[in-house]
Amino acid sequence: MKVLLIGNGAREHCIAEALTKSGRVELFAYGKAKNPGIFQLAREYQLGAVNDFKAILEFAKKVKPDFALIGPDDPIADGVADLLLELDVRSVAPLKTVARLESSKSFTRDLVEKYKIQGNPLYKIFYDTHGACHELNGVREFLRELKENFVVKADGLMGGKGVRVSGDHLANEEEGEAYANECIRKFGRVVIEEKFIGQEFSLMSFVDGKHVVDMPPVQDHKRAFAGDKGPNTGGMGSYSDANHSLPFLKQSDLDEAHEITERVAEALFKETGAMFRGIMYGGFIAVKKGVRLIEYNARFGDPEVMNVLPILKTDFVDVCEAILAGTLNKLKVEFEKKATVCKYVVPEGYPDNPRSGDKIEISGRRSSAKMYYSSVDQRADGLYLSSSRAVAFVGIENTLHEAEKVAEAACASVKGPIFHREDVGTSELIKKRVEMMRELRG
Numbered sequence: 001m002k003v004l005l006i007g008n009g010a011r012e013h014c015i016a017e018a019l020t021k022s023g024r025v026e027l028f029a030y031g032k033a034k035n036p037g038i039f040q041l042a043r044e045y046q047l048g049a050v051n052d053f054k055a056i057l058e059f060a061k062k063v064k065p066d067f068a069l070i071g072p073d074d075p076i077a078d079g080v081a082d083l084l085l086e087l088d089v090r091s092v093a094p095l096k097t098v099a100r101l102e103s104s105k106s107f108t109r110d111l112v113e114k115y116k117i118q119g120n121p122l123y124k125i126f127y128d129t130h131g132a133c134h135e136l137n138g139v140r141e142f143l144r145e146l147k148e149n150f151v152v153k154a155d156g157l158m159g160g161k162g163v164r165v166s167g168d169h170l171a172n173e174e175e176g177e178a179y180a181n182e183c184i185r186k187f188g189r190v191v192i193e194e195k196f197i198g199q200e201f202s203l204m205s206f207v208d209g210k211h212v213v214d215m216p217p218v219q220d221h222k223r224a225f226a227g228d229k230g231p232n233t234g235g236m237g238s239y240s241d242a243n244h245s246l247p248f249l250k251q252s253d254l255d256e257a258h259e260i261t262e263r264v265a266e267a268l269f270k271e272t273g274a275m276f277r278g279i280m281y282g283g284f285i286a287v288k289k290g291v292r293l294i295e296y297n298a299r300f301g302d303p304e305v306m307n308v309l310p311i312l313k314t315d316f317v318d319v320c321e322a323i324l325a326g327t328l329n330k331l332k333v334e335f336e337k338k339a340t341v342c343k344y345v346v347p348e349g350y351p352d353n354p355r356s357g358d359k360i361e362i363s364g365r366r367s368s369a370k371m372y373y374s375s376v377d378q379r380a381d382g383l384y385l386s387s388s389r390a391v392a393f394v395g396i397e398n399t400l401h402e403a404e405k406v407a408e409a410a411c412a413s414v415k416g417p418i419f420h421r422e423d424v425g426t427s428e429l430i431k432k433r434v435e436m437m438r439e440l441r442g
């Protein structure tokens with residue numbers, strides 16, 4: 001079987017590993033840079049920008065894959081799955097109309113509202129009237145109504161940097177309004193909503209249009225530095241517990257999140273006539289009473305995928321085929337009962353002024369951690385940084401404590417101008433999260 005994989009980060013390295021594990025897949029990779037891990041696993045590796053659809057289609061015409069798997073958000077949002085389908089290549093990724101679940105925050109909020117699905121905050125969408133949204137059309141009043149607890153969301157993809165939160169990135173209503181105007185100028189629309197207090201978690205699900213099969217929930221760490229300090233990043237590390245839950249969650253939280261995803265998948269079909277086939281990645285938050293929806297992504301999370309695919313017991317190719325055939329209900333999808341901790345090693349200065357072009361040394365690694373390459377350049381004399389998250393290490397053990405030690409030892413052994421978050425997955429940090437939820441829920 002031939003599979004076309006689009007994307008070249010650690011997420012796609014992990015996907016490539018899962019696809020090739022069963023030994024029945026010939027992998028054809030397409031990405032903007034040569035990922036050394038994917039390169040090892042691929043039969044052929046085509047270099048090209050992920051938004052160069054002409055090049056992707058030419059490669060697909062030549063390869064004639066049985067199906068495609070698309071890693072990053074941008075090509076999914078721009079409809080690469082639609083174009084591949086015209087060549088009779090189905091994708092484990094949604095068509096453009098349903099990919100709006102990620103690319104348009106207003107679409108998703110309105111969908112959840114229209115179909116009376118639980119989980120939405122108080123929210124309003126403001127449109128461009130005269131090139132800006134100002135007090136006249138109610139932005140300031142709504143920010144005031146939310147009493148300093150507001151979130152301003154750009155209504156389009158901004159590489160994970162489109163969402164700004166009061167008390168975090170926005171100091172007051174003036175800053176909230178200014179950012180809302182910026183969003184309006186860029187996308188013609190902005191979503192302003194109530195900020196939730198609680199603990200965030202990612203629940204990614206395999207979805208075949210009708211059936212929803214959850215992966216273990218994961219908690220990501222967006223901030224660059226220990227103690228959740230510093231600028232937002234693509235994600236510095238993540239963990240998931242051996243019982244396929246998280247220490248601060250109740251089973252009812254997971255049930256509620258699952259129900260939201262099921263109902264949203266159904267609503268998407270009713271609304272658009274297209275089935276969502278791919279990965280629905282719900283960004284949820286456990287609050288005082290139950291669970292709320294922060295946003296959906298229409299792809300695997302990075303780093304979250306590295307917590308789940310390495311412990312998937314079921315053949316991932318079977319899962320992909322069931323997604324495409326609409327038969328996920330007939331497949332037993334199982335994960336090992338293992339705790340996982342993933343930590344990224346990133347260049348000094350990341351994310352604002354990352355170093356690039358420096359050599360790093362990972363050969364001294366003496367641990368059982370799995371390793372996934374991201375933004376690195378493999379040259380004849382070694383591995384070089386290329387200005388974003390470099391390498392991810394994943395500890396997979398019986399307990400979170402052990403998994404964290406394995407991931408940490410691997411990160412600590414890397415030499416070069418790099419850093420990582422030592423606190424991801426530690427008992428100390430997890431205890432704080434558990435206590436926060438205990439206080440909130442009483």
Ligand code: GLY
Pocket residue numbers: 160220234235297300301302303304
């Ligand atoms: N973990 C963040 C993301 O994949 O968008």
